[in-house]
Amino acid sequence: MDLSLALEDTHVLITGGTGFIGSSTVSSFLAAGARVTSLDLKPPPEEENPRFQFLTCDISSEEDLASAFENAAKTFGPVATCIALASLDLSVLDHHESLADMNIEQWRKTHRVNVEGTFLTARTWLKSLKNLAGTEEATLLAKNVSLIIIGSESGWFGERGNADYAAGKSAVQWGLLKSLVGDVGRIWPGARVNAVAPGPVDTVQFQKECQQNPDQYYLDAQATTGLKRPVPPQDVAKSILFLASQNWSGSITGHVLNVDCGKQGKVMWTKDDLHGN
Numbered sequence: 001m002d003l004s005l006a007l008e009d010t011h012v013l014i015t016g017g018t019g020f021i022g023s024s025t026v027s028s029f030l031a032a033g034a035r036v037t038s039l040d041l042k043p044p045p046e047e048e049n050p051r052f053q054f055l056t057c058d059i060s061s062e063e064d065l066a067s068a069f070e071n072a073a074k075t076f077g078p079v080a081t082c083i084a085l086a087s088l089d090l091s092v093l094d095h096h097e098s099l100a101d102m103n104i105e106q107w108r109k110t111h112r113v114n115v116e117g118t119f120l121t122a123r124t125w126l127k128s129l130k131n132l133a134g135t136e137e138a139t140l141l142a143k144n145v146s147l148i149i150i151g152s153e154s155g156w157f158g159e160r161g162n163a164d165y166a167a168g169k170s171a172v173q174w175g176l177l178k179s180l181v182g183d184v185g186r187i188w189p190g191a192r193v194n195a196v197a198p199g200p201v202d203t204v205q206f207q208k209e210c211q212q213n214p215d216q217y218y219l220d221a222q223a224t225t226g227l228k229r230p231v232p233p234q235d236v237a238k239s240i241l242f243l244a245s246q247n248w249s250g251s252i253t254g255h256v257l258n259v260d261c262g263k264q265g266k267v268m269w270t271k272d273d274l275h276g277n
Contacts (some may be wrong), residue, residue: 002247002260003023004246004247004248005032005241005242005245005247005248006035006143006144006247007029007032007033007034007144007241007243007244007245007264008032008033009033009034009036009074010034010035010080010081010143010144010198010244011034011036011037011072011073011077011078011079011080012029012034012035012036012037012079012080012081012082012083012244013037013039013044013068013069013072013079013081013082013083013119013125014026014029014036014037014038014039014083014085015040015057015059015083015084015085015086015117016039016040016085016086016087016150017036017040017044017085018038018041018044018054018170018194019040019086019211020039020073020201020203020204020233020234021085021150021198021201021203021236021237022038022040022085022086023044024233024234024236024237025026025085025236025237025240025250026038026044026047026081027030027081027237028237028238028241029157029186029241029242029244030047030051030052030220032241033051034051034081035051035052035076035077035246036051036052036053037053037054037055037058037072037075037079037233038053038054038055038074038260039054039055039056039057039068039086039168040054040056040057040086041056041057041058041275051076053072053075053076055068055071057070057117059086059113059117059120059121060112060113060116060117060120060122061120061165062120062124065120065121065124067122069125069128070125073128077137077140077183078132078137078140079125079128079131079139079155080124080143080144080145081144081145081146081148081244082121082125082144082146082147082148082161083148083150083170083240084121084122084147084148084149084150084204086113086117086121087113087114087117087118087150087165087169087174088109088113088114088165089110089162089165090106090108090109090110090162090164090165091159091161091165092205092209096161097098097161097173098161099163101224102163102164102168106164107164108162110164110165110168111164111167111168111171112214113171114165114168114171115168115171115172115176116231117150118172118176119172119176120178122149122176122193122264123150124150125147126147126180126183126187127254129145129184129187129188129191130187130188132249133187133188134171136189140240141188142245143245143246144219144245144246145188145190145191145192145245145246146191146192146194146242146246147180147184147191147193147194147246148192148193148194148196148243148244149172149173149176149177149193149194149195149196150195150197150240151170151172151195151196151197151256152165152169152173152197152199153168153197153198153199153200153260153263154166154169155172155173155174155197156170156197156258157263157265157266158266159266160266161260169197172195173195173197173256173257177193177195177254177256177260177263178195179192180193181253181254184253185253190246192229192243192249192250192252192253193244193253193254194243194249194252194253194254194255194256194257195255195256196236196239196240196243196256196257196259197256197257197258197259197260198236198259198260199221199225199231199239199259199260199261200220200221200225200228200230200231200235200256200260200261200263201230201231201232201264202221202229202230202232202233203233203235206230217230219236219267219270221261223267224263224264224265224266224267225260225262225263225264226261226262226264227261227262227265228261229261230261231259231260231261235259236259239259240256241254242257243257267271
């Protein structure tokens with residue numbers, strides 16, 4: 001029985017590859033022997049690996065994505081696995097106590113990146129497969145042809161104060177995902193599409209927020225999770241690798257893998273809230 005990931009030489013394209021989860025995902029795929037193209041607006045620290053390339057790309061731009069996929073394929077061949085990870089979370093810059101206070105432009109900006117950008121990423125990947133079908137290059141994609149959308153626990157439980165982010169994640173990890181299940185196999189037989197929905201991830205930003213608000217660690221990562229802790233970024237990355245590996249998850253499509261330490265919801269009212277009322 002072959003228990004390897006069998007990701008060697010698979011061309012994996014990752015949007016948002018410079019971010020906290022993205023960089024961990026890039027490193028994990030490189031460690032697994034894949035060829036990795038990272039798309040982001042911000043370049044990563046120098047990566048001296050012949051199986052890695054970085055391309056600047058705005059995922060909300062059709063032209064940027066088309067150009068990025070084309071240039072990525074020139075170096076590493078056609079993209080087999082696409083990780084739609086890039087997204088925008090404005091809660092750090094502009095958190096609201098109520099939707100009543102949210103500016104319409106924030107809602108539009110978040111959805112342009114998180115929903116429209118994910119749609120464009122999926123469409124560009126699917127178009128590249130459609131154009132490849134029946135050509136000599138099609139033989140280069142013998143395995144690991146899949147799309148993995150990165151959602152969030154917010155897509156299940158909502159996010160008071162930042163409904164823009166939660167609504168966008170619900171859209172891509174549910175409506176878009178389910179719509180693609182019967183679509184991708186018609187374009188490329190055997191192609192799969194899944195999603196990963198991380199819980200509170202123990203990033204540098206999360207640690208900073210917990211220092212600023214001593215209650216946040218308890219409310220986000222202890223009171224509402226079975227394991228009483230946040231998720232290490234590498235655990236999210238390993239879950240993405242699992243879904244990318246046809247050898248490990250070849251019969252899984254149309255599903256959301258919750259990597260959230262057993263997240264059960266959100267604390268609706270704190271004791272201070274109750275006393276205040």
